[in-house]
Amino acid sequence: MDRRITATVEADPSVTMAALADLATYPHWLTLVSAAEPVDPDEDGGLGNTGNPPTWNVTIKAQLGPLARSKRLRMTRTDLDEARVKFERAEIDGRRHAEWILEAFVVPSSTTEGGSDVLVHLYYGGALWSTPLEMVLATFEGTAGARLDKYLRTH
Numbered sequence: 063m064d065r066r067i068t069a070t071v072e073a074d075p076s077v078t079m080a081a082l083a084d085l086a087t088y089p090h091w092l093t094l095v096s097a098a099e100p101v102d103p104d105e106d107g108g109l110g111n112t113g114n115p116p117t118w119n120v121t122i123k124a125q126l127g128p129l130a131r132s133k134r135l136r137m138t139r140t141d142l143d144e145a146r147v148k149f150e151r152a153e154i155d156g157r158r159h160a161e162w163i164l165e166a167f168v169v170p171s172s173t174t175e176g177g178s179d180v181l182v183h184l185y186y187g188g189a190l191w192s193t194p195l196e197m198v199l200a201t202f203e204g205t206a207g208a209r210l211d212k213y214l215r216t217h
Contacts, residue, residue, distance in 0.1 A: 081214060118149075149163070
């Protein structure tokens with residue numbers, strides 16, 4: 063699965079990037095993410111997060127009618143600058159897992175004075191979740207930008 067969501071929001075690019083750089087904000091506007099809890103460095107599988115990039119336990123939930131699937135992932139922010147943030151799956155159980163990558167790009171808006179143009183890119187390298195995720199993402203891609211804009215105006 064390889065999906066992109068684009069939006070224009072009224073918030074300044076620095077404000078927009080600050081929100082996108084924190085996975086804990088995603089449940090407020092990206093319906094697929096039902097929870098994102100920061101990992102406590104003292105409870106990080108004994109590894110500790112001190113001096114390392116921030117990490118979150120993220121719950122992804124896809125629901126199609128009465129059927130629902132959820133998946134818990136450990137995601138680490140692997141890149142951050144003023145225009146781009148990248149999160150990657152980073153499990154610590156020693157097993158091999160399908161790749162999950164979430165990237166967001168922010169630039170000054172070409173159409174909204176003082177606003178931001180946003181691109182969110184979600185990539186999943188496995189097969190088990192692909193069809194449900196594609197269907198769920200397709201249902202709310204068009205409204206994710208409006209929800210992000212509302213979140214930025216109210217927080």
